[in-house]
Amino acid sequence: MARRILVTGGAGYIGSHTVLQLLLAEFTVSVVDNLDNASEAAIDRVTELAGKHGKNLTFHKIDLRDRDELKKLFASTKFDAVVHFAGLKAVGESVQKPMLYYNNNITGTVVLLETMAEHGCKKLVFSSSATVYGWPKEVPCTEEFPLCATNPYGRTKLFIEEICRDIYKSDSDWNMILLRYFNPVGAHPSGKIGEDPCGIPNNLMPFVQQVAVGRRPALTVFGNDYKTKDGTGVRDYIHVVDLAEGHIAALKKIFEGSSGGCEVYNLGTGKGTSVLEMVKAFEKASGKKIPLVMAERRPGDSETVYSSTKKAEKELKWKAKYGIEEMCRDQWNWASKNPWGYGKPDSVQ
Numbered sequence: 227m228a229r230r231i232l233v234t235g236g237a238g239y240i241g242s243h244t245v246l247q248l249l250l251a252e253f254t255v256s257v258v259d260n261l262d263n264a265s266e267a268a269i270d271r272v273t274e275l276a277g278k279h280g281k282n283l284t285f286h287k288i289d290l291r292d293r294d295e296l297k298k299l300f301a302s303t304k305f306d307a308v309v310h311f312a313g314l315k316a317v318g319e320s321v322q323k324p325m326l327y328y329n330n331n332i333t334g335t336v337v338l339l340e341t342m343a344e345h346g347c348k349k350l351v352f353s354s355s356a357t358v359y360g361w362p363k364e365v366p367c368t369e370e371f372p373l374c375a376t377n378p379y380g381r382t383k384l385f386i387e388e389i390c391r392d393i394y395k396s397d398s399d400w401n402m403i404l405l406r407y408f409n410p411v412g413a414h415p416s417g418k419i420g421e422d423p424c425g426i427p428n429n430l431m432p433f434v435q436q437v438a439v440g441r442r443p444a445l446t447v448f449g450n451d452y453k454t455k456d457g458t459g460v461r462d463y464i465h466v467v468d469l470a471e472g473h474i475a476a477l478k479k480i481f482e483g484s485s486g487g488c489e490v491y492n493l494g495t496g497k498g499t500s501v502l503e504m505v506k507a508f509e510k511a512s513g514k515k516i517p518l519v520m521a522e523r524r525p526g527d528s529e530t531v532y533s534s535t536k537k538a539e540k541e542l543k544w545k546a547k548y549g550i551e552e553m554c555r556d557q558w559n560w561a562s563k564n565p566w567g568y569g570k571p572d573s574v575q
């Protein structure tokens with residue numbers, strides 16, 4: 227029988243791409259999402275893209291903190307594993323509203339983990355972030371680097387990682403994989419699903435995309451005085467479909483394992499790209515000029531962050547396939563076909 231995976235936050239950007247890859251890999255998938263930062267249209271499009279596998283997807287509009295609803299779901303369905311994306315992710319907002327982030331991300335995760343344990347489901351893949359490396363002393367970042375957090379969002383990732391390690395120490399039946407994502411960009415090559423942030427985008431590529439379709443006048447470049455090739459920040463951008471595949475590899479490792487564990491892996495490409503290089507690649511892919519406004523460094527930003535991919539390559543047998551050309555091509559394909567994301571012009575800022 228096909229394995230059944232619960233995907234929290236499965237209507238969101240990375241979640242929707244992962245759900246599609248899971249369906250294509252013949253898993254049965256239940257999505258739980260409160261649609262706080264997502265649209266149910268993403269679920270419809272994933273169902274359509276999955277073709278004959280689309281029937282293996284069910285959607286439940288539930289907030290993870292709603293213990294009763296979550297319990298009902300676990301009581302009615304036996305899950306073999308959980309892939310946990312659900313969470314809030316805007317760094318600036320987390321500084322303004324820390325309790326919103328602690329409540330949503332940490333309480334949501336604690337309720338989920340308790341409900342899983344009560345129902346004997348002890349296999350988890352969790353979305354952590356390269357943000358836990360802060361401003362690294364050197365690059366590439368390996369999984370053994372010291373961890374830190376510079377804002378409440380980052381602290382929720384760090385705390386959840388620690389919670390997982392503590393749970394495993396207390397009960398070695400758990401099998402958990404914590405994935406530290408670098409910078410996910412791009413979209414499914416079909417152009418049917420992609421990133422559709424609510425409000426003003428915080429991240430580079432969603433902002434660039436909105437400039438290209440005429441929703442914003444110019445990109446503000448945060449800092450051009452870093453000690454990098456062109457003075458702008460350097461990051462490890464990874465195609466969201468590669469990232470989605472990383473989750474399949476993590477689940478395979480969990481299901482193949484005969485014992486429990488709590489392991490952490492970087493998911494990145496191992497390559498650093500500057501803001502200006504990324505803008506240039508997007509201009510080439512889209513044929514659009516992106517006007518730039520140079521500005522001060524953004525507080526909390528690091529200079530250069532990119533991953534060591536060795537551990538994931540060796541132990542997950544996973545490696546990113548796509549480069550920035552494909553990332554920009556697919557992001558533009560999505561943006562040009564869906565300039566207002568899943569929404570209508572009057573429902574977006």
Ligand code: NAD
Pocket residue numbers: 234235236237238239240241258259260261262263264288289290291310311312313314315330334353354355356407408409410429
């Ligand atoms: P996203 O906002 O598109 O997806 C998160 C989903 O979780 C949304 O659909 C939202 O509606 C849902 N959600 C939030 N709180 C919930 C709750 N309490 N109950 C149920 N559903 C809830 O974000 P994404 O980019 O797809 O990120 C997915 C995960 O990966 C997040 O945990 C994020 O912190 C992490 N991550 C993202 C990035 C990135 O750059 N996108 C980088 C590193 C880590």
Ligand code: UD1
Pocket residue numbers: 315317318355356357379380409428429430431433445446447448449458459460461501524525526527528
């Ligand atoms: C940011 C978050 C990080 C989070 C990650 C994924 C901060 C300080 N860090 O990381 O915690 O895990 O997103 O959600 O917010 N840039 C511009 N103009 C823009 C936007 C970004 O120049 O309008 C630059 C940034 O300065 C940076 C690069 O583009 O050099 C990438 O930025 P971004 O996409 O926000 O990702 P991170 O900074 O890596």
